Amino acid sequence: AQSVTQPDSHVTVSEEYSLELRCNYSYGGALYLFWYVQYPGQGLQLLLRYFSGDTLVKGIKGFEAELRKSESSFNLRKPSVHWSDAAEYFCALSDTVPGTAGGAEHKLCEV
Numbered sequence: 001a002q003s004v005t006q007p008d009s010h011v012t013v014s015e016e017y018s019l020e021l022r023c024n025y026s027y028g029g030a031l032y033l034f035w036y037v038q039y040p041g042q043g044l045q046l047l048l049r050y051f052s053g054d055t056l057v058k059g060i061k062g063f064e065a066e067l068r069k070s071e072s073s074f075n076l077r078k079p080s081v082h083w084s085d086a087a088e089y090f091c092a093l094s095d096t097v098p099g100t101a102g103g104a105e106h107k108l109c110e111v
Contacts, residue, residue: 002027004093013081021076023065023091032094033074035065039087047089050074061085 003026013019025033033050048059055067065076076089 002029002093002095004091006089006091015083016080019076019078019081019085021089021091023074023076025072025074025091025093027093027095029095031067033065033067034090034092034094035059035063035074035076036090036092037087038090044090047076 005024007022007024011019011021023033023035025031031050035047035049036044037047038044047061047063048057048065050057050065050067055069057065057067059065061078062080063076063078065074067074074091076091078085
């Protein structure tokens with residue numbers, strides 16, 4: 001069975017410092033991985049996605065994530081955060097159609 005976990009339930013980062021949010025997955029098949037953000041009072045927004053190829057994925061708003069298959073991780077990073085990055089961040093995994101992400105677990109990121 002597929003699953004994702006975000007080990008850090010709450011992350012606090014000072015403005016202009018770097019941010020890393022961990023995401024660990026468990027799945028042996030073809031991987032489609034996603035990071036979403038939900039800003040207060042808004043819907044989910046796709047930050048970035050991994051389907052295949054380069055393991056370092058660049059997303060919107062300066063975010064990036066690196067797939068490390070040896071560690072079963074897909075951690076989200078941003079080199080310098082701003083107060084406007086305070087939101088909930090969701091890591092998701094799909095084993096089928098890339099448009100339908102499943103197995104999301106959300107954790108609060110407060111910056």
